[in-house]
Amino acid sequence: SNYDANTVDPTTVENRLLGLHYNFGQLWGMSSRQGFLSCWQIGTDITNAGSTEGVENPFYQYADLNSENGGVNYLWERCYAFINNANLIIDGVGDSNPQASAEARFFRAYAYNMLVTLWGDVPLLTSSIKVPTFNYTRTAVAEVDKLIAADLAYAVKELPDLGKAAAPSRINKDMARQLAAEAYLRMGMRDAEYLTQAEAMATAIIDGSN
Numbered sequence: 001s002n003y004d005a006n007t008v009d010p011t012t013v014e015n016r017l018l019g020l021h022y023n024f025g026q027l028w029g030m031s032s033r034q035g036f037l038s039c040w041q042i043g044t045d046i047t048n049a050g051s052t053e054g055v056e057n058p059f060y061q062y063a064d065l066n067s068e069n070g071g072v073n074y075l076w077e078r079c080y081a082f083i084n085n086a087n088l089i090i091d092g093v094g095d096s097n098p099q100a101s102a103e104a105r106f107f108r109a110y111a112y113n114m115l116v117t118l119w120g121d122v123p124l125l126t127s128s129i130k131v132p133t134f135n136y137t138r139t140a141v142a143e144v145d146k147l148i149a150a151d152l153a154y155a156v157k158e159l160p161d162l163g164k165a166a167a168p169s170r171i172n173k174d175m176a177r178q179l180a181a182e183a184y185l186r187m188g189m190r191d192a193e194y195l196t197q198a199e200a201m202a203t204a205i206i207d208g209s210n
Contacts, residue, residue: 039071082111102158105151
């Protein structure tokens with residue numbers, strides 16, 4: 001095979017970026033376990049149990065919640081699929097394609113923000129994994145947050161303006177600002193300086209800044 005994981009061929013890079021969007025669709029469009037989406041709302045004032053599918057039950061029957069729950073496993077696996085596939089693009093394009101790198105960094109930040117919100121300390125992977133690896137260790141949330149903040153700053157700088165992306169569903173600056181505002185609000189619970197950054201990101205969206 002002449003496959004090159006580090007290719008910068010534009011068509012290959014574009015297909016890998018579309019793959020990240022496909023991964024997003026797989027995550028939130030999961031159909032094999034219909035209760036998956038309820039995992040993140042059931043047990044709150046948003047929804048309550050009706051005709052249950054099963055995977056969501058431990059999220060309001062907490063004694064049954066553990067790391068082997070189907071919803072927990074699926075989200076963890078999908079997040080690291082985001083991260084590994086994003087790393088593949090980032091490693092491959094280097095500095096040659098900032099917009100592609102920015103879109104990949106958005107998804108990497110999205111996945112890590114979700115992981116630290118739900119799990120706290122998690123393994124931090126900044127390069128793609130090409131062989132089976134089992135010696136992962138957890139990294140402190142504050143260190144993961146540094147990568148999230150750096151990725152989102154890069155994304156806001158390099159992504160196209162609203163309405164100028166390749167398609168309406170493709171990532172633009174305001175999407176990155178929205179994610180940054182959300183992430184900075186979480187980070188602000190530990191470091192109040194992030195709250196100012198969250199406000200700045202949200203204000204830029206409201207004001208239509210470029």
